Amino acid sequence: MSGPFYQTGTFTVGNRLLAAEERSVQANMRRTNSLNSGHRACQGCGEALGARYAIDAAMEATNRQLIAANATGCLEVFSTPYPETSWQIPWIHSLFGNAAAVASGVAAAMRIKGRTDVRVIAQGGDGGTTDIGFGCLSGMFERNDDVLYICYDNEAYMNTGVQRSSATPPAARTATTPAMGAEPGNVFGTGKSVPKIAMAHNIPYVATATVADLHDLERKVVKAMGFHGARYLHIHVPCPLGWGSASNDTIRLARLAVECGLFPVFEAEHGIVTGSRKIRRRVPVEDYLKPQRRFAHLFATEEGHQRLKKLQALADHNIAEYRLLEDGEP
Ligand SMILES: Cc1ncc(C[n+]2csc(CCOP(=O)(O)OP(=O)(O)O)c2C)c(N)n1
Numbered sequence: 424m425s426g427p428f429y430q431t432g433t434f435t436v437g438n439r440l441l442a443a444e445e446r447s448v449q450a451n452m453r454r455t456n457s458l459n460s461g462h463r464a465c466q467g468c469g470e471a472l473g474a475r476y477a478i479d480a481a482m483e484a485t486n487r488q489l490i491a492a493n494a495t496g497c498l499e500v501f502s503t504p505y506p507e508t509s510w511q512i513p514w515i516h517s518l519f520g521n522a523a524a525v526a527s528g529v530a531a532a533m534r535i536k537g538r539t540d541v542r543v544i545a546q547g548g549d550g551g552t553t554d555i556g557f558g559c560l561s562g563m564f565e566r567n568d569d570v571l572y573i574c575y576d577n578e579a580y581m582n583t584g585v586q587r588s589s590a591t592p593p594a595a596r597t598a599t600t601p602a603m604g605a606e607p608g609n610v611f612g613t614g615k616s617v618p619k620i621a622m623a624h625n626i627p628y629v630a631t632a633t634v635a636d637l638h639d640l641e642r643k644v645v646k647a648m649g650f651h652g653a654r655y656l657h658i659h660v661p662c663p664l665g666w667g668s669a670s671n672d673t674i675r676l677a678r679l680a681v682e683c684g685l686f687p688v689f690e691a692e693h694g695i696v697t698g699s700r701k702i703r704r705r706v707p708v709e710d711y712l713k714p715q716r717r718f719a720h721l722f723a724t725e726e727g728h729q730r731l732k733k734l735q736a737l738a739d740h741n742i743a744e745y746r747l748l749e750d751g752e753p
C-alpha cells in the first residue's frame with residue numbers, strides 16, 4: 424500500500440505512488456498498447472483515452488486472446504483510415520448498427536472451433552449503441568451471448584458532425600438541436616438509460632465508468648472479463664469538438680459530471696445494483712456545464728437559468744437513486 428502522506432489513485436497522484444498491483448496498466452511493462460499511436464482523434468478525445476485503457480485492460484485480462492468488433496463512428500474512423508490501422512489486435516469493422524450482432528457471430532464461431540480461450544468485445548459510440556444498434560444489442564443481451572459490449576458515450580453522433588442521439592442530455596446544443604427557439608438545445612424528455620435497460624435483461628454484469636477514474640475503468644473491464652455471457656460497460660467520454668470544451672479539460676469535465684451527479688458511476692450483477700462510486704466533493708451542475716459551449720445558452724437568459732434548475736433536479740434524482748452521497752454499498 425502507499426504511504427500515509429499521499430492521496431493515491433486520484434488525478435493529483437499517479438501510479439508511481441501506488442503498489443505495483445494497484446497501478447493502472449499505463450505503468451505496466453506488459454501493457455499491449457492495443458490502440459497504438461498514429462491515429463487521428465482530436466486532441467483531448469475522451470473516446471480515444473477510454474478505448475485505450477479499456478482494451479489494454481481486456482487484453483491483460485484475457486492473456487491477449489481478444490477480438491474486437493467496432494461499430495462505425497469516431498473510434499473506427501480515427502483509428503482505421505483504410506488501408507491503415509492503429510489497432511494491434513484482431514479487429515473487425517461492422518456496420519454502424521450491428522456491432523453486437525457481428526461480435527455475437529464471432530463468439531459463436533470461436534465456440535464451434537473450441538477456442539474457449541478467445542474472448543470477444545464489441546464497441547461503439549452512443550449513437551451506434553443507444554439508437555441504431557439497440558435492437559442487435561438487446562438480442563445479444565437476451566441470448567446471453569459471450570460478449571462484452573462497450574459504449575463510449577460522448578452524448579451525440581460526433582463523427583458525422585454532432586447530431587443528437589438518445590444519449591444527448593437535455594438542453595445540450597447539437598447540430599440538430601440548435602440553441603434557439605422556444606426549446607433551445609435538446610428537449611427535456613423522458614431519456615434513455617441503456618445501462619438500466621441492460622440490467623433489465625438480467626445479464627451477468629453491467630457497469631458505468633468514466634475516463635476521470637481509469638483505475639475504476641480498468642477494474643471493471645477486468646471484472647467483466649471474469650464473467651461469461653453478455654456484459655455491458657458504458658463509459659462517459661468527453662468530446663472537445665462536440666461539447667465545445669477545451670482539449671485539456673477532458674478529465675476535469677469527466678470528473679465534474681460524476682461529482683455533480685449527472686453521470687452516476689455504478690455496477691450491477693444479474694440486474695441488481697451492487698455498488699456505486701460515492702461523490703467525494705459535491706458540486707452544482709453549473710460547474711460541469713459552464714465550461715462547455717453546448718450549454719452556453721443556459722447562462723445567457725433567465726429562461727436558461729430555469730433550465731439549469733431542471734438539470735440540477737436530474738442530478739439530484741441520480742444522487743438519491745444511486746445513493747451517491749451515502750456511506751455503505753450500494
Ligand atoms: C446506416 C448508417 N447510417 C448512417 C451512417 C453515418 N454515420 C457514420 S458514423 C455516424 C455517427 C456515429 O455516432 P456515434 O455512434 O455516437 O459515435 P461517435 O462518432 O460519436 O463516437 C453516422 C451517423 C452510417 N455509417 N450507416
Ligand code: SF4
Binds near residue numbers: 464465468469470577
Ligand atoms: S469528434 Fe469527439 S469523439 Fe470524435 S475524435 Fe474528436 S474528440 Fe474524439
